Amino acid sequence: MTQSFQFSLLATDGAARRGEVSMPRGTIRTPAFMPVGTAGTVKAMYMDQVRDLGADIILGNTYHLMLRPGAERVARLGGLHEFARWPHPILTDSGGFQVMSLAQLRKLSEKGVTFKSHIDGVVHEMSPERSIEIQGLLGSDIQMQLDECVALPAERDVIERSMELSLRWADRCKIAFGDQPGRAMFGIVQGGDDEALRVRSAEALTGLDLKGYAVGGLAVGEPQPVMLAMLDAVCPALPQHKPRYLMGVGTPDDIVKSVQRGIDMFDCVMPTRAGRHGLAYTRHGKINLRNARHAEDSRPLDAESDCPAARDYSRAYLHHLVKAGEALGGMLLTWNNLSYYQSLMQGLRDAIEAGRLADHAAALAEGWARGDL
Numbered sequence: 001m002t003q004s005f006q007f008s009l010l011a012t013d014g015a016a017r018r019g020e021v022s023m024p025r026g027t028i029r030t031p032a033f034m035p036v037g038t039a040g041t042v043k044a045m046y047m048d049q050v051r052d053l054g055a056d057i058i059l060g061n062t063y064h065l066m067l068r069p070g071a072e073r074v075a076r077l078g079g080l081h082e083f084a085r086w087p088h089p090i091l092t093d094s095g096g097f098q099v100m101s102l103a104q105l106r107k108l109s110e111k112g113v114t115f116k117s118h119i120d121g122v123v124h125e126m127s128p129e130r131s132i133e134i135q136g137l138l139g140s141d142i143q144m145q146l147d148e149c150v151a152l153p154a155e156r157d158v159i160e161r162s163m164e165l166s167l168r169w170a171d172r173c174k175i176a177f178g179d180q181p182g183r184a185m186f187g188i189v190q191g192g193d194d195e196a197l198r199v200r201s202a203e204a205l206t207g208l209d210l211k212g213y214a215v216g217g218l219a220v221g222e223p224q225p226v227m228l229a230m231l232d233a234v235c236p237a238l239p240q241h242k243p244r245y246l247m248g249v250g251t252p253d254d255i256v257k258s259v260q261r262g263i264d265m266f267d268c269v270m271p272t273r274a275g276r277h278g279l280a281y282t283r284h285g286k287i288n289l290r291n292a293r294h295a296e297d298s299r300p301l302d303a304e305s306d307c308p309a310a311r312d313y314s315r316a317y318l319h320h321l322v323k324a325g326e327a328l329g330g331m332l333l334t335w336n337n338l339s340y341y342q343s344l345m346q347g348l349r350d351a352i353e354a355g356r357l358a359d360h361a362a363a364l365a366e367g368w369a370r371g372d373l
């Protein structure tokens with residue numbers, strides 16, 4: 001067990017990388033998918049299940065946890081790992097993105113963001129320094145800088161000023177983070193859909209010599225080709241021997257294409273949120289269990305899966321649970337979806353090691369396109 005934060009590159013296949021992030025609380029096998037545990041829980045899952053599916057790390061959301069139950073309270077109770085009974089690595093976001101998407105009456109200035117809680121209306125000030133302090137109180141292993149995710153489309157000068165603000169905040173977060181052995185603070189590359197601004201952001205953050213780099217400001221509704229073009233510009237401008245994290249991504253197809261462009265870490269609410277809404281991700285593509293065509297289909301989602309939720313329950317039963325609004329419906333589909341996402345990541349890790357990622361990606365896409373026979 002290491003007391004430091006080390007990223008090692010084990011294999012490459014084109015721009016794709018197979019690596020490992022070793023930290024005191026455990027090792028993260030990359031490419032990695034991080035289930036989202038917003039308020040200290042991966043919704044509809046027990047933490048043991050999340051671990052058994054192969055997750056090496058989960059996400060916690062600073063915005064939610066600072067509002068309820070409160071960062072100081074979590075610290076008094078031993079930190080988020082103890083509180084939520086997840087002893088492995090946790091990555092927390094800085095809260096900036098969620099403030100801008102969830103909070104009421106928010107104001108952004110050089111100082112930071114000021115906002116009213118969507119829960120009780122209390123006004124909060126979140127500076128880069130306070131964001132890092134909160135993430136430290138939670139006990140986060142990988143902390144994110146406070147950043148601004150500019151809404152697209154936007155004028156180039158608006159994107160530029162926003163990107164430059166995030167760079168100044170990255171510097172302040174680095175100073176606030178200080179020296180926390182075994183923990184890391186990641187910078188966030190911004191720059192909207194402008195390749196030159198993206199490269200400037202990546203190069204400036206590289207100059208801060210951070211432990212890892214996230215790519216933000218994407219998966220906010222832009223077409224996939226735009227997102228991929230930004231990755232083609234950004235990844236070569238980032239250090240080879242530091243992990244790269246694409247925030248909020250994505251569908252299985254997004255993940256495969258982003259791994260092929262050099263991304264190592266992902267988080268997305270898709271598998272968990274979709275599961276609660278009756279949607280199953282499988283190697284044959286998506287299956288909407290709300291659809292009446294499943295009402296008498298006695299087949300499981302995937303007879304060859306080693307996940308009981310995919311192998312042991314009929315689509316008819318899942319359809320019934322979803323239509324009846326039964327809690328077990330969301331539980332089984334979340335279990336299936338996270339199982340599928342982790343098996344997708346394991347397949348990508350194996351394919352990169354074997355130097356056959358292109359063929360593996362083609363086979364995956366064929367399975368999704370063939371649909372559910």
Ligand SMILES: C=CCOC(=O)Nc1nc2cc3[nH]c(NC)nc3cc2c(=O)[nH]1
Nearest residue numbers: 093094095097144149216217218219248
């Ligand atoms: C855990 C992540 C660390 O988050 C931050 O601290 N800031 C941040 N979060 C984002 C989250 C995103 N989700 C999507 N699509 C679903 N796009 C996103 C973009 C950002 C972003 O530009 N910044």
